[in-house]
Amino acid sequence: MSAVPYILLGWALTVVACYALGAMFMARLGTVWSREESVALRFVAGAGLYSFLVFLLGIGHLYYRAVFVAVPFILVALAWRMGAFALPAERLDPLPVMWRRVLWLAAPFTVLYLSNAMAPEASPDGAAYHLGLVARYYREHAMVPVTTNFYAALSQGMEMLFLAAYAVGRHSAAAMVHFTYLLALPWLLICFGRRYAMPGAGVTAALLVYCSPVVGIDGISAYNDVAAACVWFAMFMVLRRMEEFPSSRGLVVLAGVLGGCAYGMKYTLFSALLLAAAWVVWVHRGTFLRPLLTLGAAAAPFIAPWVLRNLIWWRNPLAPLFNNWFPNPYVQYWFELDYRRHMSMYSLTSWAQIPMEVTVHGAQLTGLIGPVFLLTPLALLALRHAEGRRLLMAALFALAAYPSNIGTRFLIPALPFVALALGLSLGTVRWVPVAVVAAHAVLSWPNVIPTYASQWAWRLQKVTWKEALRLRSEDNFILSLLPSYGLTRKLEEVVPPGRRVMGFSQLPEAYTNRDFFVAFQSAEGTGLRDMFLTPLTRERQATRQVRLQISAGKRRAVRIVQNRNESGGQWSITEMRIFNGVNEVSRSPHWRLRARPTPHEIQKAFDGSFVTRWITDRGRYSGMYVEVDFGRDELLDRVILNLSPDQPWDSYHVEVPGDGNSWVRVRTDLTLVEVTTPLGLRRAAVEELLLRNVQYLVASASDFGSADLILNRSVWGVDELANVAEVRLYRLLPREEFEARRKSGK
């Protein structure tokens, strides 16, 4: 049977469940909204509540299709019984005829968006981790820790909604849920304009946002930026209404719920709650404590699940960020710094490039909002109006986190406010905003974009009705956008269930049931990648031996302390050995190993392997140490460190236990010897991967090490199982099979 009815059913059930919950919730808060506003606000608020409910279902191991069919029916029945579906009597003033006509500009975009939302989901992040994680949870019928993917530690409010839709209609149903927000956002902008006597600005803003290329492609994909912007703006509407009804506790609660939902959808929206808190303090000057507490209490249930989950599963309530405050074995602080650095610059050389990149070019920062937004400075003219000042203040808050990720889509939460302010500024002469939105619509149409933007800009290509209705092959469509999809299908064919597959780049994981993880997305993966690369890069090999000579004596423990401050480099030890004269002190089961920082990795310096190493998860600072507690007195006079050459060798001293719990520095003579590493590191690396339960490897032609893997398969001990679009799948030969092959000369 065609997938189309399931897609529509999955989408409809989810949206209806959100609406029913929202209707019940808002019925309890009292009515200060018009009929038009209520429709969208019920969906947006209800979606936050439904997302929370889906989280609870996951904790209860209840992710089954039947549940996601039954729950919406139950919610609709409850709402019906409460009479919550009744719409308020108040109507907003109708739009002037001219602006109603201008709104027709949105029609072709709606066709474009609907067809693409229904088409097979082929967005890079949607198919990789947004829905990859959703598919994983659904397979497990529960929320489960996925510590090999730091994206799983982000708040996943939107993923919860995707999951409800995915359970019935799979990937496209999930994308359709996001598309619903894409419809709700301009609707709310128009409502805002109508309520505050600026219908032209409302329509202008709605069209500027709706037709924007990056908003379009993001909003039809299984992403969360447009939904986040919609929740942000809904919360702003509530705050604005709070000024008119300062005594309404319901509005404070609603603002808190929406602010909490914003955080639950995307960490970067934490500033929504700050804005709400500031607004509440301002509106309730003098008596703000109680409403402020109400705001916090309303937001807490939507924030707490993610904080608690991360505390339990990731040992960091704010994972995957702030790993320096909450060191953990799952995400390295070093990686976090690197990642933040990358996200704050991408491949730009200066922030001065941002305006042209995000409005016109669209390649470096992944997408464009449209050249018309080069007029954004004119939005400052809106400062003349009280409404404009509010909007620009909200835009500033919405941009608070932008410097941490300068990708174009991270501008989307601020876009509604900027667009409204721009609408206000341009509105003094009526034909100007009409001309601007008309130009924006033309410039944002897929056929026109290539005439000025980069060919690599992330954008929609065309109307895709045949793909949406599954009249054309789903596989071919996804392959045309994500060539690595072919390899994902191969995983299904050739990798048995239960085996782990490591890759060096993202794959559209949402389309495989196999346990695939990307090396750079976790501390575990980074460590495995380091092992894989050690045979190939001299800088990672332990070609230096530092000998730390101390006076001979019996010691209960020994510490090697690092003395240098150098935030730009890590300390690593491939092997650490302890000697008494020419004899090595045998490693014993009585030994206990300690390290600061990164204690959980310290065993790698004591495993006898030259492809594993202990690496600090942060830059070098004086006082870092590695300690061996022998469990009894041992006679020793020397410690040997096998180190890679990418770090200083002369910044160590030895300490031994003193009285009580103190440590005493002892005179240490350092000598450096250049040494060779054992032969056969390639095979040793494969064996380490196997020991760590990785049986398959995916490498694309652009991944470092891929060429060596192709040319020296027999030395690594891997079999190439598939090659799709230069992405190769290898099976790692178990030791017995590898040795049998070598014995037989194969």
Add this chain to the structure above:
Amino acid sequence: MKGWVVFLVLLGGCAPMPESYPIPEQRSLKDGPEPEPLQAFVSFSDTRSPDYVVGGFLPSAPDQFWRWASVSPTVRVRVSEKRGLRLRVNFAFPEESHKPLLPITVRYFVNDKLLEAVVYKQAGVLEFRRPVPSEWLLENADNLIRCEISPVYVAKADGMKLSMIVSELGLERNE
């Protein structure tokens, strides 16, 4: 319900990381294999032949002495002395599949330089031999040998492109 109990137990058991660790399982320190220097000539009966393949060949079955090539099969070979060498390729166009495609043109490249384009008007077992200018070659470094075949047979079942069956190829001394 069970899930909730597990969640609460986990919440209660949210303990800090261990302070110390035992000695892990020890790895063997014995030397393992390293890539051997490649030779100037590769035969697909050789078990090391996969190491010569850069691309353009279909996966082989175990104990197969030949490989199906796709549109642009490429191998790498190494020579220690670059003078007096010729390219030899032993291959076949199967009668059944390739006869309808004739004539077939094969262009032979060495390090991306066209050595010769040959038009084959008959199927069956064939051989190509031609001296290679020494200035095209690199000593003790990878030399890429590539063939470009047109037209190719497209398998009806899976759309696989099959150009020719190769048994051995590489550089050898001019005799």
